Amino acid sequence: MASVESQSSSKQHKRTRIIDASIEVFAEKGFRGARISDIARKAEVADGTIYLYFRNKEDVLLCIFEEKMEEILAVLHARLDGIEDPFERLQAFAATHFQLLRDHPALAQVFQVELRQSHRFLREYRPEKLWQYLQVIEEIVREGQETGALRADLDPFLVKWAIFGALDELSIQWVLARKRERFNLDRAASQVVEVFVGGMANRSNTSKVGRKP
Amino acid sequence: MASVESQSSSKQHKRTRIIDASIEVFAEKGFRGARISDIARKAEVADGTIYLYFRNKEDVLLCIFEEKMEEILAVLHARLDGIEDPFERLQAFAATHFQLLRDHPALAQVFQVELRQSHRFLREYRPEKLWQYLQVIEEIVREGQETGALRADLDPFLVKWAIFGALDELSIQWVLARKRERFNLDRAASQVVEVFVGGMANRSNTSKVGRKP
DNA sequence: TCCCACTGAATGAGGATTCAGCCCTTACCG
DNA sequence: CGGTAAGGGCTGAATCCTCATTCAGTGGGA
Incomplete structure (x- = not known):
């Protein structure tokens, strides 16, 4: 049984933290309602960092x-x-x-x-x-x-x-x-x-x- | 068999024209891609007129x-x-x-x-x-x-x-x-x-x- | 010192929404 | 009748607001 959803901890690679945080935030606020800054905050990362790993907000969802x-x-x-x-x-x-x-x-x-x-x-x-x-x-x-x-x-x-x-x-x-x-x-x-x-x-x-x- | 979808003609009540035009525009461009001005143009109506009949863009969809x-x-x-x-x-x-x-x-x-x-x-x-x-x-x-x-x-x-x-x-x-x-x-x-x-x-x-x- | 992952404040786009009139219709008056 | 005024549906250019996205700069490690 693979992990499928892992715990967001500041130890992990930032990309993983962003993915996990996005899932939570998208689930809670909806895709449109979710702000990049919400995801960034939850992932303990700067807004801009998200754009180092993903093309844009929709790309996060597709990933x-x-x-x-x-x-x-x-x-x-x-x-x-x-x-x-x-x-x-x-x-x-x-x-x-x-x-x-x-x-x-x-x-x-x-x-x-x-x-x-x-x-x-x-x-x-x-x-x-x-x-x-x-x-x-x-x-x-x-x-x-x-x-x-x-x-x-x-x-x-x-x-x-x-x-x-x-x-x-x-x-x-x-x-x-x-x-x-x-x-x-x-x-x-x-x-x-x-x-x-x-x-x-x-x-x-x-x-x-x-x-x- | 009711009409379900009627022809958009400038004779009809504007509200009806807006509804019919929206269906076409939403279908063609998607809800997000559809601009109020697109609907207004197709309904042969001013942008502002739409707001006389509907609260906002989403209200059009729900109507x-x-x-x-x-x-x-x-x-x-x-x-x-x-x-x-x-x-x-x-x-x-x-x-x-x-x-x-x-x-x-x-x-x-x-x-x-x-x-x-x-x-x-x-x-x-x-x-x-x-x-x-x-x-x-x-x-x-x-x-x-x-x-x-x-x-x-x-x-x-x-x-x-x-x-x-x-x-x-x-x-x-x-x-x-x-x-x-x-x-x-x-x-x-x-x-x-x-x-x-x-x-x-x-x-x-x-x-x-x-x-x- | 150099490198580069990372930061986060500033930018800007893109439209939804607003609102100050416009003009057509109807009502009323001289 | 012709003229004038009131009312209200309608207009569409200007406003405004929200974030997504950017990028000049920071600082920690090699």
């Missing part, structure tokens, strides 16, 4: 994404390693996804909310690391189809987005509603995966999905 | 949301009216959702991308109209459970977010990838609903969902 995604991908692969069954793999994927959120609330806020306010992130940037993350889902589905466990008529490309969308929306709502205590992430994970898995499972015995007459 | 959601809700209810079967209702929900996107590409961009850059929309604002929209899903699930068509062990609250998340993510990707022609929305709608419906259906004959041994 958070790049670097934390790297660690997250490592965690994810470690977790999935050795699991063969596609249902269990999907279960593990969702569990890991939600566990990371829970363990790193500030980072979760940044990923689920603030990152999406970056014009560049949405319009120009190619978040390769996110594609890699999502590709894991697509692979699981594809392999399940090859072994015959999953319906072959589903488009893994679309299913990937649907599953990610479901997990992502639950994540967002958890982040936004955290204080109001509405979400039970574990329950969410298992129910979502159960529904998807149930709906994707190959049932050769029924031509039409079991409807009520 | 777009409020007013267009109102129309969308009307369309949705008209479509669902008369359909009883929960599976068909869900099918109709998804179809309507995607059809609105396709028919109003600029509005789709605003809803799927720009609106989410509004700090206020995400953090403080209570988008009642969105809750109403989502509540429709929750109701469908709940009713399906009452008639026994759907598994009773699923939490309609969570399922609502999962379904919405899946539709929403596909919508976002369609909006972002539109030019690159990757998404087939109809296929997406039917596959997603099929999977969800398959996964939520009450199958009393199988204790465990059909797994491969």
